[in-house]
Amino acid sequence: MSEAVILSPDADKKADFPGLLTPEGAPWHYLDTAATAQKPQAVIDAISRALGKDYATVHRGVYARSAQMTQGYEAARDRVARFMGAKSADEIVFVRGATEAINLVAATWGMTRLSAGDRIVLSVLEHHSNIVPWQMVAERTGAQIDVCPLTDDGRIDLGALEALIGPRTRLVSLAHVSNVLGSVLDARKAADLAHSVGAKIMLDGCQAAPRMILDMAALDCDFYAFSGHKIYGPTGIGVLWAREELLESMPPWQGGGAMIDKVSFQGTTYAPPPQRFEAGTPMITEAIALHAAIDYVDALGPDRLFAHEAELARKLREELRRTNAVTLFGPEESAGIVSFALEGVHPHDLGTILDEENVAIRAGHHCAQPLMEHLGVPATARASFGLYSDENDIAALMRGIERTRRIFG
Template sequence: MAGRRPVSSAAPLDALADFPAIPAGWAYLDTAATAQKPQVVVDAITRAYGETYATVHRGVYARSADMTVAYEAVRGRVARFIGAASPEECVFVRGATEAINLVAQCWAGTQLKAGDRIMLSMLEHHSNIVPWQMVAERVGAAIDVCPLTADGRIDLDAMATMLTDRHKLVALAHVSNVLGSVLDVPRAVELAHGVGAKILIDGCQSVPRLPVDVTALGCDFYVFSAHKLYGPTGLGVLWARADLLDAMPPWQGGGSMIDRVTFAKTTYAPPPGRFEAGTPHIVGALGLHAAIDYVDDIGLTRIHAHETALVAQAREALGSINSVRLLGPDDSAGIVSFTIEGVHPHDIGTILDEAQVAIRAGHHCAQPLMDALGVEATARASFGVYNGPQDVEALVKGVERVTRIFG
């Protein structure tokens, strides 16, 4: 890929130089919130705005036609990246939150009725809770919540006993944004389909960290955001099986999503255009293409191994500090959440920031999980391709300083 040096699969992952927004000595450990952008993504966006910009789908002039080809090529790139059967199964949205809301309104809102049930888990992000609550309240459906295992995984054994033929939808995170625990998606799919339910998987934290093949996983809906995948903000992807998209009505009305408009009647475009009203985030899509190329150039298997090693190093070092409580499983994917006895996570984050270590502190848009853990908030360190052992050392040194300050 232009702009990036070749990387040996056996070489240590050393990508820090590719990220212009990470200065020397700054340990950026908030990738689960948003990933920093490699120079190739910045260049792709700058080039699109500065040299090749035009609208898509409507223009008959050459530059618009060229931009349309480039924009739609991104859809094909996304399809290959996640193992979709067809680019037409991939809908561009503003982010994973909008993708889940789209499914809630256009599928659940038309398919669910009073007495139906939705299955969620205790560790879901608010974006995978609130949209289902809204549609359940409107149609008269009910929500059930699957508990967690002792080490913070979705308890699929418990889910197997809870599911009934009244459950029409299961919605679960592939990787927890707080605990880093990884869902056994094929088993979850088997359980959901076993009672006739559809299943949506929130892939925000998995797509940047794990190889994903939606066809092999067997799920019905899969969502993720570009900005966690080293791409731009304001763009996400909804993947859904073609037959489900075909049967879903549009959510928003406007340009691009129509077939023909009259004051008497409007007919709609086939998917994915049916769900993409208005001028799209053209330049953001080109940035996503560059981000996917960048990640594929390194290799997701290699990225996962790199982040797993950093998690193991961090958990071992933090676990040796008496006042630190580690949360989640030992094999969490790229994420380490913890608390320090007697110290609010916001204070942890502030003191670490003084040492040039950037972490997230708060409830991480997962307040029900905080309640289940018996805490108001946690400190969370999350890793990316640009992190290395030196960042873990800076984190641990900062935590030790916190414990000294608070006695």
């Protein structure tokens, strides 16, 4: 096969990721990065130090190590703000993941701003995490959900979105990049459409953050969420960005320590954002490891990562198209994600056989059952690339597919 995009001419990025080897030391062809990314040694080292010799609580201790840990925790917030092009670190709320971020907005902004007859616009390709929270809000407030269709090649149809929104539209919530199809939303155009009718827009950035330059001012969105584990960081931490004036207007998400100004049995006053939304002892070590992950990604350049993974996706589609028994889904140009079906083989069976070949893919509905219904399949096989992926991974996948065809032939 021809040479793929080179991220770094002086280093093999696979060598930075100890998880890309089997217990026997053989290469593990990991093609499930859209679900969760492998971790570079720099992130592993950062969380190990934070859990070990550097460990202490934050915000409360008067002793030196606590002060140092507090400085490290808030430095992570500052780093995320710079990475996202936020106006201020006060616009960054640490949460457990994008799921919690969307639920936070739904339960605070949504429950206080939406009422009977208001409209929430989602799209066919949304992850369940960007569907179910809004259904829960709609049930409680009387708001209604409108669903934006897709173009023939699997992109959110912005022409249809323009026709769908209206004066009762209060919120548009869309995936910046589809976790199944890899299709990329023209996020600024979507934001302009939402704002044209006075609606707010939220973007699910889980698949965009690891491979695209983020600039909240340029996107002109109102809420943005992503998960740390998809951007080569740890699980258990994610980010909600929101405009400062919106956060200031939103009630607390949970009650407890750290999110208060003063507590008495006569009443409680709350801390300003972002502390208002971070009740309890926060994800200290995870934030510090997320800082390391963002440093790692930023040093490589998200635009280069996008080009690298998109080129691998293009090459994989080219290889799969040579196999007559394969159906491809989604656009030709995708952000490093390829979903497909192998004729006569359930995706779970394919995934099991590939695992025997040290190839890891995702098989199932990918938490996007409405999209599966739209595609007319119960499930797909999904190969998703990361910064460590290369053409050897494609070759291993294709060998596994050929073996599967022989078994089921």
